[in-house]
Amino acid sequence: MMKRCAWPTSSFFTGTGLRLPWRASATKPPRSPGVLGPRGFVAAQGWDSHQSREVVTMNSTEAAPDIDALREEIDHLDAELLQMVKRRVEISKIIGAARMAAGGTRIVHNREIDVINRYKELGPEGHNLAMILLKLGRGPLGR
Numbered sequence: 001m002m003k004r005c006a007w008p009t010s011s012f013f014t015g016t017g018l019r020l021p022w023r024a025s026a027t028k029p030p031r032s033p034g035v036l037g038p039r040g041f042v043a044a045q046g047w048d049s050h051q052s053r054e055v056v057t058m059n060s061t062e063a064a065p066d067i068d069a070l071r072e073e074i075d076h077l078d079a080e081l082l083q084m085v086k087r088r089v090e091i092s093k094i095i096g097a098a099r100m101a102a103g104g105t106r107i108v109h110n111r112e113i114d115v116i117n118r119y120k121e122l123g124p125e126g127h128n129l130a131m132i133l134l135k136l137g138r139g140p141l142g143r
Contacts, residue, residue, distance in 0.1 A: 085133065092137025107138055 100106060112134055119126035 085136065088133065089136045096138055107141075 096106060099108075115134060116127060116130040119130035122129065
């Protein structure tokens with residue numbers, strides 16, 4: 001019979017115990033911004049790097065989360081996100097073509113800055129995500 005490991009504080013979840021990507025005794029928060037949302041997921045909200053974040057651990061009396069159900073939910077969310085990104089790209093290309101046909105510029109910098117600012121609440125990765133969405137819609141710059 002395999003012994004169940006204690007709830008360690010190392011690098012990942014193996015199914016035999018919760019393993020965190022940071023030490024449970026660490027005073028520094030994990031690198032990803034946000035706070036735990038109503039389902040225990042990280043919900044993007046305003047992040048203050050000076051805030052301390054409580055490390056949530058499971059003890060041996062708590063039921064382990066249903067990982068298969070959570071992965072299924074992630075798969076569903078990924079499918080929805082993909083559908084929405086495709087629609088966003090389609091709309092962006094229509095707007096760009098209409099603007100060019102009317103004698104306007106290919107891009108409107110103020111509008112792109114508004115999009116980038118909208119994703120700031122996700123931290124540095126939010127900026128990257130905004131840039132990817134913009135590039136998908138208008139194509140690369142400098143061409």
